[in-house]
Amino acid sequence: MNAVTSVAPAKFDVNEIRKDFPILSRLVHNKPLVFLDSAASAQKPRAVIDAMSFAFENEYANVHRGAYYLSETATTNYEAAREKVRTFINASSVNEIVFTKGATDAINLVAASYGRLALKPGDEIMLTALEHHSNIVPWQLIRDQTGAEIKVVPINADGSVSVDAFARTIGPKTKIVAVAHVSNVLGTILPIEAIVEMAHKVGAKVLVDGCQGIVHEKVDVQALGCDFYAFSGHKLYGPNGIGVLWARAELLDAMPPYQGGGEMISTVTFKQSTWAEAPAKFEAGTPPIVPALGLGAAIDYLNRIDRVGAIAHEHDLLHYAMQQLPTVPGLKLVGTAQNKASVQSFTMDGAHPHDLATVLDRSGVAVRAGHHCAQPLMEALGVTATARASFGIYNTRAEVDALVAALHKARAVLL
Amino acid sequence: MTAPDDVKNDDLKSLYQEIILDHGRNPRNARIVEHHTCNVKGNNPLCGDRITVTARLSAGQVIEDIAAEGKGCAISIASASLMTEALKGVSTETAQKLFVAVQKLCKGEVDVAAAQAMVPSALSEQIEKLASLSGVKQFPVRVKCATLPWHAMMSCLAGRNDATTEGVSEGN
Ligand SMILES: Cc1ncc(COP(=O)(O)O)c(C=O)c1O
Numbered sequence: 001m002n003a004v005t006s007v008a009p010a011k012f013d014v015n016e017i018r019k020d021f022p023i024l025s026r027l028v029h030n031k032p033l034v035f036l037d038s039a040a041s042a043q044k045p046r047a048v049i050d051a052m053s054f055a056f057e058n059e060y061a062n063v064h065r066g067a068y069y070l071s072e073t074a075t076t077n078y079e080a081a082r083e084k085v086r087t088f089i090n091a092s093s094v095n096e097i098v099f100t101k102g103a104t105d106a107i108n109l110v111a112a113s114y115g116r117l118a119l120k121p122g123d124e125i126m127l128t129a130l131e132h133h134s135n136i137v138p139w140q141l142i143r144d145q146t147g148a149e150i151k152v153v154p155i156n157a158d159g160s161v162s163v164d165a166f167a168r169t170i171g172p173k174t175k176i177v178a179v180a181h182v183s184n185v186l187g188t189i190l191p192i193e194a195i196v197e198m199a200h201k202v203g204a205k206v207l208v209d210g211c212q213g214i215v216h217e218k219v220d221v222q223a224l225g226c227d228f229y230a231f232s233g234h235k236l237y238g239p240n241g242i243g244v245l246w247a248r249a250e251l252l253d254a255m256p257p258y259q260g261g262g263e264m265i266s267t268v269t270f271k272q273s274t275w276a277e278a279p280a281k282f283e284a285g286t287p288p289i290v291p292a293l294g295l296g297a298a299i300d301y302l303n304r305i306d307r308v309g310a311i312a313h314e315h316d317l318l319h320y321a322m323q324q325l326p327t328v329p330g331l332k333l334v335g336t337a338q339n340k341a342s343v344q345s346f347t348m349d350g351a352h353p354h355d356l357a358t359v360l361d362r363s364g365v366a367v368r369a370g371h372h373c374a375q376p377l378m379e380a381l382g383v384t385a386t387a388r389a390s391f392g393i394y395n396t397r398a399e400v401d402a403l404v405a406a407l408h409k410a411r412a413v414l415l
Numbered sequence: 416m417t418a419p420d421d422v423k424n425d426d427l428k429s430l431y432q433e434i435i436l437d438h439g440r441n442p443r444n445a446r447i448v449e450h451h452t453c454n455v456k457g458n459n460p461l462c463g464d465r466i467t468v469t470a471r472l473s474a475g476q477v478i479e480d481i482a483a484e485g486k487g488c489a490i491s492i493a494s495a496s497l498m499t500e501a502l503k504g505v506s507t508e509t510a511q512k513l514f515v516a517v518q519k520l521c522k523g524e525v526d527v528a529a530a531q532a533m534v535p536s537a538l539s540e541q542i543e544k545l546a547s548l549s550g551v552k553q554f555p556v557r558v559k560c561a562t563l564p565w566h567a568m569m570s571c572l573a574g575r576n577d578a579t580t581e582g583v584s585e586g587n
Binding site: 354355369370 | 461
């Protein structure tokens with residue numbers, strides 16, 4: 001609503017940023033919280049919490065329905081949030097922004113709707129070995145319905161995906177390429193522009209799973225050149241229950257509805273119904289109204305801070321962690337590609353990641369352990385699980401030190 | 416500040432007791448039973464841990480041999496190892512009773528004496544060893560690690576004759 005874009009943001013200062021996130025001042029097991037699981041879901045700044053409370057307390061009603069003041073206000077705010085998303089990712093029109101429940105919902109939408117439209121028996125869907133289950137299973141469902149096949153681009157030992165490997169896998173039968181922008185396990189940043197170029201040469205469309213990419217990179221969908229970009233609000237310091245599918249207007253126009261219900265129709269009779277235009281065509285039912293406003297507030301927040309400085313800060317944390325973690329005996333980094341965002345997996349000889357996570361937690365350090373919804377990747381890496389530290393804009397080098405100290409303690413308990 | 420800190424360290428110590436660490440590192444009966452009559456892959460879909468339980472039952476429903484092998488955390492591997500030690504030579508009926516007792520121990524619903532009362536007295540000593548798993552009661556998300564092999568064992572005994580059940584998961 002009132003994004004102050006004209007004023008240059010203050011230089012990035014993590015101590016100032018931390019003050020914006022109320023939860024960071026709490027204790028866990030009587031220790032200061034060291035939250036290193038933002039890749040699963042990020043903490044929320046006061047601005048998001050306040051915007052959502054304000055909406056519930058002052059401006060709440062259903063959208064696109066009532067001809068009364070509150071409904072009009074809610075509708076205006078909801079559509080304003082859509083415009084904020086549009087600017088944030090530099091889409092050419094708000095009609096290309098579909099609000100969904102999350103990235104999973106967005107990818108399922110594309111697989112079910114565009115997949116049914118585009119895939120014939122023998123056609124190929126191309127994925128990479130590092131995809132999240134959310135960018136695998138929806139494609140298996142549509143594969144089984146259409147007779148298409150799934151091809152998987154392998155990864156290198158360091159967790160990178162080489163353009164050559166794509167070139168070897170892609171072919172004239174490739175119709176859809178679905179890839180993560182940034183791996184949620186390894187942090188690898190994928191060469192999206194190069195992938196898009198190859199895909200478009202063979203006439204395939206590219207879906208980018210931007211769950212992590214939107215958080216750690218400045219995203220310009222037009223510059224990336226992809227056809228679909230999906231992400232969740234909750235990893236971008238916004239609430240859960242809201243996500244975004246960006247798609248080229250002509251694709252959304254051609255695609256059949258994904259779900260039927262209120263909001264998405266033009267006329268309904270028992271004989272036949274006609275659809276609204278996109279994005280409404282893909283937003284059946286009452287949408288996540290206040291979560292959409294919360295996402296708008298998160299975007300406003302990110303626009304207010306020095307985002308370039310924030311991304312540089314995350315890189316500093318990543319490189320510091322990549323230096324410090326291997327000083328712990330038996331610790332191995334998993335994912336060491338050149339081009340990486342601030343997500344670092346690791347294993348420790350003789351200690352299972354779950355046991356590590358349990359012991360770290362008692363030091364106040366929250367890390368993720370498990371397969372991270374990427375079992376095929378775990379198999380490719382030859383492990384059943386990893387521990388993962390992921391760094392957001394509010395983390396500090398001191399927290400990396402706390403992680404390292406807690407890992408030493410964990411060795412004493414477990415080994 | 417210091418008191419709760421000690422409590423937490425105690426929690427960790429009771430979770431990762433020496434016996435658990437020992438069985439986690441050197442699991443007993445980590446193999447496939449020869450000529451097994453049943454075989455189940457236990458799988459915790461949340462964490463990806465996998466345990467294969469194999470057993471050979473006699474005509475009279477006695478567990479002649481039982482083994483468990485797989486990949487998992489210290490808790491699940493130790494639990495599987497202790498389980499195979501406890502169940503060898505036991506009837507399937509008793510195995511069922513032991514399963515219930517261990518589940519209750521892990522959830523903190525019974526103490527050692529109460530758990531012992533749930534099974535034949537010959538298993539009292541086994542219950543004392545299995546009680547080392549009860550440290551998980553302070554760590555609710557880890558309870559399923561301790562019970563995973565037991566669920567797999569129960570399906571194994573029920574499914575008999577090489578029935579394979581994928582995806583045995585904790586009911587809570
Ligand atoms: C790369 C990636 N893709 C997809 C998802 C699924 O996101 P959500 O659960 O918010 O729909 C995640 C989140 O875990 C992710 O990290």
